[in-house]
Amino acid sequence: MTTGTKKQMLVDRRRFLQIIAVAGAAGAGWTLGLYRNSSRYKVVRASRAMMGTVVNLTLYGPEKSRLEDAVETTLARMLALEKLLSRHDPASELARLNLTGNIKRPSHDLITVLELARFISDKTNGAFDITVLPLVKLQQAGRIPDRVSIEKALAVTDYRHITIDEDKIVLTRQGMGLTLDGIGKGYIVDQGVEALKQNGFGNAYVEAGGDLMVSGRKPGDKPWRIGIKNPRPSRSGKLVILKTSNRAVATSGDYMQAYSKDFARHHIVNPKTGYSPPELASATITAPTVALADALATAAMVMGHKKSIAMLQTMPNCEGYFIDKKLNHYQSTGFSG
Secondary structure, eight states: OOHHHHHHHHHHHHHHHHHHHHHHHHHHHTTTTOOSOGGGOEEEEEEEEETTEEEEEEEEESOHHHHHHHHHHHHHHHHHHHHHHOTTSTTSHHHHHHHHSEEESOOHHHHHHHHHHHHHHHHTTTSSOTTOHHHHHHHTTSSOOOHHHHHHHHTTOOGGGEEEOSSEEEEOSTTOOOOOTTTHHHHHHHHHHHHHHHTTOOOEEEEETTEEEEESOBTTTBOEEEEEOOSOTTSOOOOEEEEESSEEEEEEETTTTBSSTTSSSBSOOOTTTSSOOSSEEEEEEEESSHHHHHHHHHHHHHHOHHHHHHHHTTSTTOEEEEEETTOOEEEOTTOOO
């Protein structure tokens, strides 16, 4: 093994341990606010339109007024992050970066998300790539894009052409565009959970468009129950139920934003070919953080189930469940339904 390879392995392991450390810090907070006597629990539920979907919160605790305050604080934090990371808001940092190709004095949150995205891109050999926006726009155009347009978009698709430091972020190829659709929502959910932790609440369900974190347990010391959706509900199939706690779950699927009736064209694009990947109908990942689960689920749709399962073996505490377009099911060794 070369010195360079050893160094890269150390960097990858260190970066992954940093991700786990963040999740672990949140986990310490999950023990706060726990009341074992289930008869004392109150429950507050809230929903809010955000990030092009609906955010749903369920929070347990002994005092309803404190629960309501915690929910409002959490939603405010998540809305503030949306204003930074949404490509649809022309005033956001991300939109300004896409418009000008550079941004000075970027926020800590934007830097964090971009660095995490790069880490996952490296781990998945480029299957996850936030520079696919030009390719995604071609698929959204309502018709099958021609090869010339695909090649032009591929020429500006490569996450390695983003330079990131504390003072400036630069897109080094003209015409590049970033989308955080496959990681930003997860990061915002993670930060919502962190806001709850800082308010002393550990029994919570925070979900946005199918990407979620369940922390602590439900009253009566019961685990949370999470269903994995059948990607073809018109066809029969067993509903897979996860019983879990202190775990992030994210699902990507061809049915979520389909651009053709046969699901051949959808919102997930292979950064190397420019077309939607043909094998999987859905990929569900469990991980320590929602941002990690979100991005790995997107990458898994591109990679297919075999490469995804092999990749997950190198990612501690990450597991996967995959359904192909013929509704065959596959799962990683440690996945438990």
